[in-house]
Amino acid sequence: MKRIVAFGSFWWDFVVGDDWRAAAGVVVALGITALLVWAGVDAWWLMPAATAAILAISLARATATRQ
Amino acid sequence: MTSFFLVASAFLASAVEFVEALTIVLAAGLTRGWRSSLTGLGAATVTLAAIVAALGPALKLVPLSALRLVVGALLLAFGLQWLRKAILRASGYKALHDEDEIFAREAAEARTAASETRAGLDWYGFTLAFKGVLLEGLEVAFIVITFGSTQGNLGLAALGAGIALVLVATVGVLVRAPLARVPENTMKFAVGVMLTTFGIFWSAEGAGAHWPGNDAALPVVLAFVLLLSFGAVTLLRRRRLVFA
Numbered sequence: 308m309k310r311i312v313a314f315g316s317f318w319w320d321f322v323v324g325d326d327w328r329a330a331a332g333v334v335v336a337l338g339i340t341a342l343l344v345w346a347g348v349d350a351w352w353l354m355p356a357a358t359a360a361i362l363a364i365s366l367a368r369a370t371a372t373r374q
Numbered sequence: 375m376t377s378f379f380l381v382a383s384a385f386l387a388s389a390v391e392f393v394e395a396l397t398i399v400l401a402a403g404l405t406r407g408w409r410s411s412l413t414g415l416g417a418a419t420v421t422l423a424a425i426v427a428a429l430g431p432a433l434k435l436v437p438l439s440a441l442r443l444v445v446g447a448l449l450l451a452f453g454l455q456w457l458r459k460a461i462l463r464a465s466g467y468k469a470l471h472d473e474d475e476i477f478a479r480e481a482a483e484a485r486t487a488a489s490e491t492r493a494g495l496d497w498y499g500f501t502l503a504f505k506g507v508l509l510e511g512l513e514v515a516f517i518v519i520t521f522g523s524t525q526g527n528l529g530l531a532a533l534g535a536g537i538a539l540v541l542v543a544t545v546g547v548l549v550r551a552p553l554a555r556v557p558e559n560t561m562k563f564a565v566g567v568m569l570t571t572f573g574i575f576w577s578a579e580g581a582g583a584h585w586p587g588n589d590a591a592l593p594v595v596l597a598f599v600l601l602l603s604f605g606a607v608t609l610l611r612r613r614r615l616v617f618a
Binding site: 321349354359361 | 443446447448450451452454455457458461462467512513516570573574577578580581582583584585586591595598599602606610613
């Protein structure tokens with residue numbers, strides 16, 4: 308059991324890192340893009356916009372704690 | 375153009391990771407003996423090659439749109455981690471990565487560790503080199519597999535990583551010291567930008583969106599991510615000065 312937890316923890320840390328909200332933001336933005344495409348909107352612009360917002364929020368949180 | 379980005383991204387990301395792996399192998403080799411350290415390096419390299427050889431062809435069986443969606447999302451989450459750290463380093467909110475300092479720390483720990491012989495090897499030296507190379511190399515394997523399979527050219531991604539390996543290994547053997555002069559922080563910044571760019575591009579395509587101009591949109595996305603990153607660095611530097 309310990310090894311499974313350690314394995315999962317390694318991959319979580321590897322991909323998600325220390326800001327899970329950024330990874331969650333990516334998943335949410337992709338879900339919205341897929342929904343818009345399904346509704347007939349070619350939402351190629353959403354991922355760049357979402358990335359800018361996610362990065363800004365993540366940096367704001369990181370720098371607020373180091374001020 | 376996409377092929378150039380593919381090789382350049384794989385090269386840069388791999389070079390950064392290989393420089394870090396070299397520091398650990400050097401620390402293990404100089405303090406615990408070269409035999410254990412190089413055996414650890416060899417064992418980790420074989421393990422990594424097996425991972426790439428097994429996963430690379432397996433990913434060819436996954437439909438391209440699903441692959442781009444999943445890989446794009448993973449790359450974007452992964453790339454945002456790199457970019458965030460690089461921006462924090464460049465703006466002074468996080469300490470710069472220093473190979474000399476890391477080498478000194480690893481070497482000090484290795485010198486004081488207890489001696490234990492297994493299979494004729496100094497076990498601490500072997501595991502230090504093995505774990506270090508495997509962990510740094512996993513990032514390289516991840517990038518080579520994801521970039522290569524999504525772009526349908528695993529060979530080109532592996533070529534970029536291979537050039538980086540030969541270059542870092544050659545310089546490492548020649549200087550036998552941590553490669554502190556390599557502009558690692560700048561390279562990490564570039565890798566973060568590249569990973570984020572490919573992540574945005576492929577994840578949007580995987581979700582069904584079509585980029586205006588198809589692959590020609592990639593340099594535009596790259597320019598956007600660069601602008602965003604430099605803008606963030608400038609803003610954070612100013613903010614830091616105001617609070618200083």
